[in-house]
Amino acid sequence: MSDVTTTRPTAADAAPLPAAALHQPRLPRWTPAALAALALAAGCGIGLGAGMDSTVQWGLIAAVLYVGLTYGLTARVEGRRQAKDRLATSLVWMCFLIAVVPLVSLIWETVARGSKVLDGGFLSHSMAGVLTIQPGGGVYHAIIGTLEQVGIATAIAAPVGLLTAIYLVEYGRGRLARAVTFFVDVMTGVPSIVAGLFILSFWIIMLDNGYSGFAGSMALAILMMPVVVRSTEEMLKLVPNELREASLALGVPKWRTILKVVLPTAIGGIATGVMLAVARVAGESAPIVLLVFGSQAINNNPFEGAQSSLPYYIYEQWAAGNDASYDRAWAAALVLIAFVMILNLVARGIARWKAPKAGR
C-alpha cells in the first residue's frame, strides 16, 4: 500500500501547488477503443498474410496484441499501476467474450443446421416405418413423450416442492427443518443418471414394472423437487410479514392466511420457479435412456410401454450416425432449445411482471 500513499500531498501544502502537479499524465478516453480497432486490424492482417484459415487464431492474435499494446502504452504514459489496472480490465472483458463465443456458436449451429429439415411435416410425423438412413420422419412422438413425461413430473414435484417450501418458511424450525434444508441442497446436486438408477432399481427391478413414460417422470420429479423448493422458499421469504400479521389479527386461521394471503402475493415468483424447473427437466435425457427406453412410434399412454422424448430422440438420431439422421438430430435440438428458451423467457417475464413488492 505504501506506493499508493507516498505521492499524496498533505492538506497543508496542497493549496499552493499548481494544478498540473496533482495530475498524472492520462491517456485520452478513446485510447482503448482505438487500440482495439488497431489490434483487430493487425490480427486480421497477420492472419491473412500468414495464410491461417482459422478465424479463431486471428482473434487470438488480435487479443494478445491488444493486451500487449495497452499494457505497454499505459505503462509508458500513466505508470505501472495504471497499466496493471488496464491489463486486469482487458482480461476481465476477455473472460466474458470467451464465455459468449460457445453460446453464440452453439445457437448459430443449431439454427443453421436445424432449420434444414424443420417444417410442418417434421413436427407432425413420427419415425414409425422410417429407416434411419432415409430422410423424412419427424419428432411428433418425441414431443408427445416429452410433454407427457414433463407434465406428470411437474404434477408430482410442484405440490411436494411447494408444500415443503411452505413448511420451511412458515412452520420450519428445529432439527427436522434443518435436515430438510440441508438435504434439499444436497439433492440439487444429485446427478440425473443417479436419479434414473434409483427409479430403475426401485420401480423396474424390484416392483417389476415395465419401461414407461411414468417411470421417467418419477426420476424427473426427483430432479425437479429441490429446484422448486429452493425458488419457492426464496419467494415466500420476500412476502412482507405485515401481510401475515394483518391477516392473523383479523382472526384468519394460519392455513387460510397462507393460502389466501401469502401464496397469492408470491404466486408470480413461484410460477417462475416452477417453469424454470420444467425447463431444466425438459432437457434431461439420462433418466429417459434408463427408464423410458425409446420408441419409434407414437405412444400416447405414458403408463404403458416405451415412449420417446425430445432429448432421447436427439441422442438416438446422433447415434444412428448418418447425414439424414444428423439433420433430424439438429432439427430436434432446435425444437428443444426453442421450447426451453421460450419457457425461460416467459418465466422471467412473469417474474418481472408479478414481482412481489417487498416492503422496500
Place this chain on the structure above:
Amino acid sequence: MNDMDIANSAPADRPPGPASPDLTAAQPAPAQGIRTRKSKTTVRPGDRIFLGLSRGSGILLLVIMAAIAVFLTVRATHALSQDEGNFLTTFEWSANTDPPVFGIAVLAFGTVVSSLIAMLLAVPVAVGIALFISHYAPRRLAAPLSYVIDLLAAVPSIVYGLWGALFLVPHLGGLYGWFDTYFGWTGVLAYHDGAARSLFTIGILLAIMILPIVTSVSREVFRQAPKMHEEAALALGATRWEVIRMAVLPFGRSGVISASMLGLGRALGETMAVATVLSPSFLISTSLLDPGGGTFAQNIASSFKESGETGKDALIASGLVLFVLTLLVNGAARMIIARRKEFS
C-alpha cells in the same frame, strides 16, 4: 388467537434480499421464545391438516434421499458379490459375461480427470465473468449480461453433446496438433491423428457447462463484498484492480472455492454430453488428447441397453460410487457456504 407466533417465524429474522438460490443454503433462522404456549391451545383441524401435509412433504424429500442410498446399496452389494475381478482396480467392464468381471479404475480416472480439467478451465474464466458483471460492466448492462450467462445453463446437456460431437470435435484437431508439436514430449499432451473425442475435449465441454453455476455463485459473493472496504481503498487512491485484489477477492475467496466445488459436482455427474462426445475404451491412456477412457455416468448411459441383470446391477454399483462422490463434493461446498454465512 393462538397463531401469533407467526411474527417470530423465519422470515422476520432475515432481511429479504435478492440472493441466489444457491447461496441461501443455511438453516432457517432459529426461533426464540415461542415454544412456551403450545399446551393450552386448541389447534383447528384445518391448521393441523395443512401442517401435516407440508411437514409430510418435507419428510418425503428426506425419505427419497434415504431411499436412493438404500436401493442403490442393495443392488450394488448384489453385483459386488458376483464380481470376479477387483471392483476398485480391474481395468475391464465385462459385467455380462459369466463369470462377470468389472472394475471402476478406468471410470474413476476418467471422471476425476475430465472434471478437474473442466474446473481448471472454467474457474478462472468464471471468476473473470463474475468480476465483470459485479464490478466492470456498465450498470445498466449488468443484468442482461448475467442473463446471457444464465442462458448457457438453460441449454440441455444433450444439445451440448450434439454440438460437441459434430462441431467442437472436428475443430479441435488443429489445436491438438499444435499441442502435440510443441508439448508432445510431455506425453500428457501427445496427440496421434484421429477424432478428438478425448478426455480433454470432454473437459472443455464440461467447462462450458459448469461456467454458469460457478459464475452465478461467485457473482453473488463479490456483490456482497463490503462497500466500505472498497470505498476506503478507492479513497486511498487505489485503482479498480487494486480495489478488487485487496477488498473483493480476499472477501470472496471461500465463496469462489465453494462455487467451484458446486461446479465440480455438476461436472462429475454429467452424462449425455460425455456419452455423445467421448469414444470410450477401458484403457487408461497417458495422453489426455487421444480418444479413450470413460466416466461413471457415460458408462452407465452407453452400456445400459446391452446389459443383462448382473450388468445392470454392476452399473448401479458404479452409480453408487458416483452418488457418494457427488454427495461428498456438494456437501463440502454447502458446508463452506454455511460456515461463511455464520462469520460474515
